[in-house]
Amino acid sequence: MTNIKQVCIVILFCFLYLTNNAQVALENKNELLQNINSRNKESLNGLWQIIIDPLENGYYNHRWTPREEGFFVNKKMKKPSDLIEYDFDSDYQLTVPGDWNSQMEKLYYYEGTVWYKKTFDYHDVEAVKNYLYFEAINYEANVYLNGEKLGTHIGGYTPFQFDVTNKLKNKDNHLIIKVDNKRKREAIPTINTDWWNYGGITRSVHLVSVPPEHIQDYSIQLSKGEINSIEGWVKLNNTHDDDTIKIKITELGIDINTKVKKGIATFKVNAKPLLWNPQKPKLYTVNITSKHDKISDQIGFRTIETKESKILLNGKPIFLKGISIHEEAPFNSGRVTTKEECITLLKWAKELGCNFIRLAHYPHSEAMVREAEKMGFLIWSEIPVYWTVLFDNPDTYLNAENQLSDMISRDKNRAAIILWSVANETPESDSRNLFLKKLTKKVKALDEVRLVTAALDTQKGNDNNHIIEDPLGAYVDVIGINSYCGWYGGAPESCANWKWINHYKKPMIMSEVGAGALQGLHGEANERWTEEYQDEVYKYNIEMMRNIDFLAGASPWILMDFKSHRRHLRRIQNDFNRKGLISEKGIPKKAFYRLQKFYLEEN
Structure with missing residues (x-):
């Protein structure tokens, strides 16, 4: 018994x-609308009422049991004797999109719960479906509309949405969101990171209206291994078999109809597009029309593949002259919230001589990706599987896979993205290898035409010979190596003598290299934190990179100084990682021009 x-x-x-x-x-499953900028939408950005709730009193009672009538009810006094110990309308305000850390001094270091409330009207339109679409909230969001819980989303950098059809009132809808950015050991990213944990509704919020039968998603690109054929699929919501979808690309003379089967319409058509490349980032206007809906996008066509140690763009070898970028706002710090801030960062990268950017260490905004594509940047996009996550935890893996799927889903039509990255600087172990092997397989299942990579820092060897033999190298298409010779180990001049041995016949990108410097601090070349020391590190690391015959590119660390909780040296770091080539105020350091010269000389 x-x-x-x-x-x-x-x-x-x-x-x-x-x-x-x-x-x-x-809860994390997202059947997302593709390309909301081509939809009928109303912005819910602007000032939101907030309540700072470090003890989560708005969610739990004193017995730590969830309340039936928490802050999400937005309860109001009806008679003088009523006891209600919160009031959104008389509390603080924050701007959305934006992080709370940079908007309010008392929240600078805060990690925990903040409740957001937005009141809005809705003018009823017949035969319309409505979605609340959130571009990103960091990190866990519980969303309520008029007191009803719509759902939960976990992950701070990917979009999500809720169907609110027939849930809206003509007047005074109250949208309330419990936002919690507490770091957790089992989360993605985990507790220990090297960037600021900006909390809040950090990207835009939209009320999107579409017909009941609408175009939900689509993928349009060159056929795998071909340059004279375009194919794709269109997914419709609430449609019928044998409905017709029209795909029109006027510049290419494409105007075809295709039938819907089980909610999907597929097509393949001969075409000879001008191939997208950094010198001529050609985008075509693509119109997709169904019986009740129409959507338009700007799409480029290109091929990307590897051949031994080379990366081939449109069949020709290309050296990726890159830089890493955090989603840190120039001049003011805080999370990037505007297209103009994205363009500022990209213009600096262009001035540096880059044709490639690594968007570290999480999916950046859709605006950043689209503006980079227009400007001709190739892109490395990654999820925050960073350092020592719980690789043996099934929930942690599921979280990582959800974020990976959402990143690829949103950006799969962007020709600029050539690399999906599954991890950064993760320590070798059996559970880690299995975790990342599964993620690389997931990438290939979702996108068979792009390359998969990861940034590794587990090379073995002695001071002069460094061997790339991380087991993950067997699964990725391109190997990223993070190496800080001259900063975390060795004198700068020793870096020129480093030799690299690659056990995999695959291209390598020097995904991180660099040193810290306080802009405006000058001294001898052997003096830490001076611009001269940083410049010296770059000088000898560039010599090292010139001697790596399987090197296919580089994305040094990093374009601009950025906030980090780990950086405590008050008069130098002042809560900033100082490895930027440009200060947070937009002033280049000496090493900026060193790398610029290297890129100008590199074909």
């Missing part, structure tokens, strides 16, 4: 564990 009871307990535990996993997957 005891054995039977034990078995039953084990089965019950497994059921509850799997149910919890399924619930996490369900």
Whole structure:
């Protein structure tokens, strides 16, 4: 009998564990609308009322039990004797999009819960579906509309949405969001990172209206291995078999109709597009029309592949002259919130001589990706599987895969993106290798035409010979190497003598290299934190890179100084990682011109 009871307990535990996993997957499952900028939408940006709630009193009672009537109810006094200990309308305000850390001094270091409330009207339109679309909230968001919970989203850098059809009132809808950016050991990213944990509704919020039968998603690109054929699919919501979809690309003379089968219309057509490249980032206007809906996009066509140690763009070798970029706002710090801030960062990268950017260490905004594409940058895009995440935790893997899927789903039509990255600086172990192997397979299942990479820092060897033999190298298409010779180890002049050995016949990108410097601090070349020391590190690391015959590109660390909780040296760092080639105020350091010269000389 005891054995039977034990078995039953084990089965019950497994059921509850799997149910919890399924619930996490369900809550994060996003059937996202593609390309909301081509939709009928109303912005919910602007001033929102907030309540700072470090003890989560708005969610839990004093017994730590969820309240039936928490802050999400937006309760109001009806008679003088009513006891209601919160009031959004008389509390603080924050601007959305934006982070709370840079907007309010008392929240500078804050990690925890802040409740947001927005009141808005809705003018009823017949035969319309409505979605609340959030470009990103960091990190966990519980969303309520007029007191009803719509759902939960976990992950700070990817979009999500909720269907609110028939849930809106003509007047005084109250949208309330419990935002929690507490770091958690099991999260993606995990507790320990090297960038600021900006909390809040950090990207735009939209109320999107579409017809009941609408175009939900689509993928349009060159056929795999071909340059004279375009193919793709269009997914419709609430449609019928044999409905017709029209795809029109006027410049290419494409005007075709295709039938819907099980909600999907597929097509393949001969065409000879001008191939997108950094010198001529050609984008074509693509119009997709269904019986009740129409959407337009700007799409480029190019091929990307590898051949031994080379990366081939449109069949020709290309050296990726890159720089890493955090989503840190120039001049004012805080999270990037505007297209203009994106363009400023990209113009600096262009001035540096770059044709390639690494968007570290998480998916950047859709505006950043689209503006980079227009300007001719090739892009490395990654998810925050960073340092020592819990690789043996199934929920952690599920979280990482959800973020990966959402990143690829949003940006799969962007020709500029050539690399999906699954990790950065993760320590080798059996569980880590299995975790990342599964993620690389997921990339290939979702996108068979782009390359997969990861940034590694587990090279072996001695001071002069560095061997790339991380097991992950077997699964990625392009190997990223983070190496800080001259900063975290060795004198700068020793870097020129470093030799690299690659056990994989694959291209390598020097995904990070660099040193810290306080802009305006000058001294001898052997004096830490001076511009001269940083310049010296770049000088000898560039010599090292020139001697790597399998090097296909570089994305040194980093374009601009950025906020980080790890940086405590008050009169130098002042909460900034100082490895930027440009200060947070937009002033270049000496090493900027060193790297610029290298890129100008490199074909």
